[in-house]
Amino acid sequence: MGEAIVITSGKGGVGKTTTSANLGTALALQGKKVCLVDTDIGLRNLDVVMGLENRIIYDLVDVIQGRCKIHQALVKDKRFEDLLYLLPAAQTTDKSAVQPEQMKELIDQLKQDYDYIIIDCPAGIEQGYKNAVAGADKAIVVTTPEVSAVRDADRIIGLLEKEENIEPPKLIINRIRNHMMKSGDMLDVDEITTHLSIDLIGIVADDDEVIKASNHGEPIALNPNSKASIAYRNIARRILGESIPLQPLEENGKGVFSKLKKFFGVR
Template identity: 45%
Template structure:
């Protein structure tokens, strides 16, 4: 199996990378793909909590890179999709600088031999943690919220990814409030695309269901599968599998807001 490593990154913290990694990863697994999620945020460790797997973590990434345990023995199987979805948790007792780049590279390569898709949840910033999470990826998903500082950070991150020769699949616009956009109080997806000049991978609407799902320890795609947000995550997963993918409803719709509504999962 020759898998692909996709890093989910942004530069700025607090934009929803971990939630997107968990939900898009779950969506890919539900589409029949064998998926490993790696928490690259050494020292903070949030991906296991979003997935509701924190109590089942015995070994972590640091145990693997120090050869304390084999990769396969460190993985946590998600019982909701036991054949397809696995987690490699981050260590909470170490720092990002404790992870040698070559060791992380070895973990990624071994994981790609076992899984079709390896999604790495990158830490905030553009320092060591970002570098090791991104340098060895094949592809990247960049996440932003409709705020100018976040978009500027993404622009910087895209330049770094290009230097690493990592292919950027596109940007996910998170927490979009269409009402505020129409009132002129929030940047629209098109405004963001004009600033970044990279493809749009998806738009995730602002929704309290996201917080509810996180607090309940379940991916939203699993907990609220018929919600607009869940459909948005699933559409992103489809586009990662096929860049030309367009939801059937979008093909029948017309107009700017119809298009972005369906990218968000509405309709």
């Protein structure tokens, strides 16, 4: 029996889809059987980020309305041997085509066959959000170091805390620009975590490579050299229960002395 994790944020454009794609990929790299579910019906794009757009035959609405079996709609990611699948959203209908109970049933069914179900939630707190959280066991809230994103994350966390079947949500802070945090022009990690007062599961630096990779339909997690990739892989390992310290945001190559200082906890 696997577990279903919903990736949500409230605000749009903070990186839910990118996070879903990369966490799914990183979990598959760890040898887990993963199914990505895009619940953004009408505005799907997880398939594009994954580079699987042209393989879609059936979609989530087809499954729910009984036009096909689940396995017919699942798109297999060729880069992995039978580990990573995508259930794409429909593009022609809208969010009201699906009810939360149907969604829960579908996720429960998927949990039989997969270790992890990663549910990509649409922006907003309406029907689409309700569908996305209906079948989830865990939740990850994605935010960026902007006041508006943090405000919406706060709202979403409040809503998630009311859901009885979901564990307390975890936080990912995405698109961190180190120089702006240092100069105080952006909220810093501590500020955001104390404000939202939930557990931090990872931070991801703002990295042009992420956008490049998404545009090529190759999740950045596949590229082992990028900082963002390491961040996503670390988050995946934390999901698997390993305890890994947060990656330092500073640029590399500061010398042995600063590392020593850090080791002894001197600032």
